[in-house]
Amino acid sequence: MRVRPAGPDDIATLLALDPIAARSVDRARSIAQWVGAGWCSAAEIDGALAGYAVVHPHFFGRNFLEMLMVAPAFRRRGIGRALLVRALDAQPGAILWTSTNQSNAPMRNLLAQFGFTRMGVIEGLDEGDPELIFRSGV
Numbered sequence: 001m002r003v004r005p006a007g008p009d010d011i012a013t014l015l016a017l018d019p020i021a022a023r024s025v026d027r028a029r030s031i032a033q034w035v036g037a038g039w040c041s042a043a044e045i046d047g048a049l050a051g052y053a054v055v056h057p058h059f060f061g062r063n064f065l066e067m068l069m070v071a072p073a074f075r076r077r078g079i080g081r082a083l084l085v086r087a088l089d090a091q092p093g094a095i096l097w098t099s100t101n102q103s104n105a106p107m108r109n110l111l112a113q114f115g116f117t118r119m120g121v122i123e124g125l126d127e128g129d130p131e132l133i134f135r136s137g138v
């Protein structure tokens, strides 16, 4: 497996591996914007894209992991972990902010493995499922 920057030629494959993109124009548009901005890294296994991560610098001027997505067929093989390692390695002081829904046990477990600390909560984005804010390196 290798993690590398995603480029314009990857967009169609990223759209295909992301189950949300198939039903959400917003997600499809976001993927194109993330790649265009140079914020997207892709995980590749034997030449096939299996997942991607997006880190942008616009969370109160801090770097924020906006998206971590592994294609359903490739989950539980360490790809999310590899993408997160690469994202952290790219941060000064390995400090990275992120968020996830309270209900997202896979992401919360992954963040716990890396020692992310819960820093806050935002109510009202998804009804009945608060958005939890985390920071690495605390």
Ligand SMILES: CC(C)(COP(=O)(O)OP(=O)(O)OC[C@H]1O[C@@H](n2cnc3c(N)ncnc32)[C@H](O)[C@@H]1OP(=O)(O)O)[C@@H](O)C(=O)NCCC(=O)NCCS
Pocket (backbone or CB within 6 Å): 066, 067, 068, 069, 070, 071, 074, 075, 076, 077, 078, 079, 080, 081, 082, 099, 100, 104, 105, 106, 107, 109, 110, 113
């Ligand atoms: C969250 C996600 C990226 C994890 O990717 P993955 O490649 O399957 O994860 P890994 O194989 O690297 O697993 C790393 C750790 O994550 C946790 N984890 C992953 N999937 C899990 C699951 N289904 N249930 C519980 N914990 C899980 C575990 O702690 C796991 O470590 P372990 O295998 O030693 O138990 C993946 O489930 C995904 O793409 N989900 C949909 C998108 C999403 O919700 N992204 C997060 C918000 S942006």
